[in-house]
Amino acid sequence: MLINAIWAENLKSRHSKMWVAVVILPLITAAIGAVIYGINASAHLYDGAVWQQLWLQTGLFYGYFFFPILISICASYLWRLEHTNHNWNSLMTVPVSRSTVFCAKLVVLGKSVLEAQILLMAFVIIVGKVIFRFSQPIPVNMLWWLFMGWFSALSVGAVQLYLSMRIRSFAVPVGMAVCLSIAGLGCHILGFSSMFPYSQIILGLSSQDETLPVDSMVSLVLMVIVYIVLFILLAAHRLKKADVVAG
Amino acid sequence: MKYLRLEIYKMKRRKVLLTFLLILGVELLFVFSNYGKNANFISMIADPGAPAWQDLIIGPGAMNGLFFPILTAVIASRICDMEHRGNTWKLLECNNEKRRTIWFCKFMIVEGLMLSAIMIQALVIVAYGNAVGIAQTLPVSTLVSFVVGTAMVTSVTVTIQLFFSLAFPNQLVPMSVGMIGALIGFISTLLPPGLRNILIWGNYAELMVLGQNTSGGNLQAAELQVQEINFVPLGILFVIGIAAFVLFLKKFERYEY
Secondary structure: OOHHHHHHHHHHOOOHHHHHHHHHHHHHHHHHHHHHHHHHHHHHOOOOOHHHHHHHHHHHHHHHHHHHHHHHHHHHHHHHHHHOOOHHHHHHHHOOOHHHHHHHHHHHHHHHHHHHHHHHEEEHHHHHHHOOHHHOOOOOOOHHHHHHHHHHHHHHHHHHHHHHOOOOOOOOOOHHHHHHHHHHHHHHHOOOOOOHHHHHHHHHOOOOOOOOOOOHHHHHHHHHHHHHHHHHHHHHHHHHOOOOOOO | OOOHHHHHHOOOOHHHHHHHHHEEEHHHHHHHHHHHOOHHHHHHOOOOOOOHHHHEEEHHHHHHHOOOOOHHHHHHHHHHHHOOOOOHOOOHHHOOHHHHHHHHHHHHHHHHHHHHHHHHHHHHHHHHHHHHHHOOOOHHHHHHHHHHHHHHHHHHHHHHHHHHHHHHOHHHHHHHHHHHHHHHHHHHOOOOOOHHHHHHHHHHHHOEEEEEOOOOOOOOOEEEEOOOOHHHHHHHHHHHHHHHHHHHHHHHHHHHO
């Protein structure tokens, strides 16, 4: 049933303009990272791990604010269709469990987020190899940046999907994502990175760390799963108990 | 005036003001909560020759590049999205009022909210500075320049966001524009002047009234330097913004919904 629901969600978002955000944000992020790296490199501020330095300039603010904003926009888009044209009534009558509907949207959101991550890494490699001609090999750490960045984003995805499900407006959950990102940054500074979704994403991308935060991996993975399960349950409960407002 | 009142009436129960205050409140909280722990700022408070006020002004100045594009996008989207639902455009077309009236009313509301955000920031700066007892005399002209400069850049972003929010029923597009604007605005201080001036939201970096002296080529220089706001790029942007306002208005008037 979940496969069918995912298929249906994919179909619904087929002609969407979600790809615009998914392509443009990583592209601009990589371009800006390249410009800042170039300025700093010309002042001889870097030595040693050049890939890490490039990733620091590229992924720092991306993880703090812009990755959560991208996720929130995609999440709002996935619920937008249900909030228009009485589609809530149609959705509530399909023979699929409430949690399956939410999980299907989370899977589609996860797919878009993974695409954004892969694109960002591809752009970083292009910047490093083509523009700056790094002689150092592409680091294995890039796999962590890619997959842990993506995995930790799933908890933010679950939260944002829940918010977008409850709030009919497209824009308000995006505004809330900005505010929650600030809270995430606060948690990260205080050392509770793995405890809050919006700081988990900073830990997952680990753009500031010279060495990968392997010690935090267990708590990070656990907490991400906890948040995903929690918000699936909350969403399913909400959809079961509360009446929908179609229109 | 009647339409403006109607627009305000339509905002009722849409929690636009609440969203506005939440985002602005988070920005101000984030900025001013850091000053209490900033040793550099604390050391400047008692020194009448130190640029403590300028240091206080660049706090919101640095974060406006991130928050204002998103705040503008959220408010514009919130007040325009309701017209795309149901057959509201057809209802509006049936009224004996021109489209430009709708445009002006919506612009005035978004612009009014953003200008009040700038004024609130200025008031908070003055209140915070007085509360901690900054010894330096308040540089009124610098504060006014900051307010005027921020208003000039913000007016252009309001025009852009309003047009995209009205033109696209799918609010993904204006929100993506807002997100890209926030990204450019936030990191604009790290970009070279020419490049950031071309990128509309990058002009928020021109409002930094305090910077580091990097004239010697040292990018890690610690010496602080009071800077005058360069109104030339802001003026050019503002004129382009007026042209864009007229162009977008014409486009909107002929837009087929």
